[in-house]
């Protein structure tokens with residue numbers, strides 16, 4: 280077993296790694312007689328992970344791999360894992376277990392694991408001991424070392440583990456393979472997080488916050504527009520603090536204004552936002568920039584100030600509601616969506632009632648709610664938790680029911696109105712239907728030709744399903 284932390288020559292600089300790209304290509308060509316080498320890459324969790332998965336694909340593509348949709352025919356399988364919730368981890372362990380049979384059928388197959396879950400020492404130790412079919416494990420900070428790790432596996436047949444967290448500099452120009460079919464692209468503008476919300480593992484597995492230089496973001500953004508992407512989502516754990524630590528005079532509002540000036544037909548989304556760093560200046564930028572979607576995903580997490588304090592969120596529901604109030608004054612049709620955790624340690628019925636009250640006051644367009652999931656190593660994992668699982672489930676069901684009613688009314692109010700929709704793909708309502716999202720992130724199904732996928736169309740809403748809309752194209 281080789282631990283790359285002990286290797287003297289390891290570097291994740293791209294120049295250094297390209298030497299291994301050529302070596303891997305030469306080995307694969309010789310060993311497999313120019314057979315098409317297939318790779319299956321699956322990313323769990325958030326869009327940041329999806330974005331990392333696109334870089335992993337980019338590195339595999341320059342080593343000569345093409346991609347397949349399932350692990351069954353693959354010569355290399357990489358699972359890019361998520362540590363945010365326990366059930367995501369359980370799914371990964373289940374899927375790795377299944378790969379044992381693939382490996383028995385094809386002993387030359389390479390199995391790699393990476394991402395946030397692997398960055399945790401106790402998990403990588405478990406993989407080392409209990410999952411011998413896994414050849415490569417690497418953390419979030421050393422993604423670009425993949426060519427070297429594959430080379431070492433091919434030549435030494437020793438297992439490779441590297442979850443070091445020293446290399447936290449931003450590496451630009453990593454090749455990327457994006458799915459072009461839907462015309463939507465992710466563009467990371469920053470990495471890591473400084474906030475240490477007490478329930479969250481992210482700062483431990485992705486390191487401290489660091490922003491990309493604006494010129495690098497602008498260059499990549501322009502190339503995405505030139506490639507025909509129509510919706511570009513700016514990514515970061517907390518995009519609202521973009522620019523801190525850079526030498527240039529920039530913040531997220533200024534970045535939005537600059538990107539909005541780029542020519543072309545596209546729209547801009549962003550995620551995620553921390554309410555403590557969301558400002559009126561940012562809301563003004565959203566209002567003024569015609570290409571920035573009038574949709575703000577602003578995770579409130581709880582409506583109880585006591586729980587927010589325990590979560591280390593550093594805002595109150597009153598501050599939060601002031602932002603909403605200002606935004607709705609500036610942008611009357613702005614859509615708000617949010618995340619809420621129910622059953623945080625020690626949450627009482629009174630705390631939960633505050634959350635219910637808040638969602639009824641704010642009237643979010645939709646809410647992503649979760650029952651609290653304990654994460655080893657976080658501050659909340661050590662907090663006393665006397666709330667029973669039955670009570671947490673009860674809170675959860677009440678929250679779903681309240682939000683369902685709000686959502687139903689919001690969706691119903693869209694009937695008769697027209698929206699610009701970016702066509703995502705085939706719809707759920709039948710084979711002749713397409714689907715897409717409005718600027719405010721609502722799903723709309725409508726009849727249309729598949730050639731419209733990836734294009735903007737205008738849709739008049741004719742019906743509400745309560746969680747999605749149906750309509751008809753009125754021009755394209």
Ligand code: SF4
Pocket residue numbers: 472473474475476479480481482516517553
């Ligand atoms: S802002 Fe809080 S919830 Fe978001 S990634 Fe950072 S620590 Fe986690």
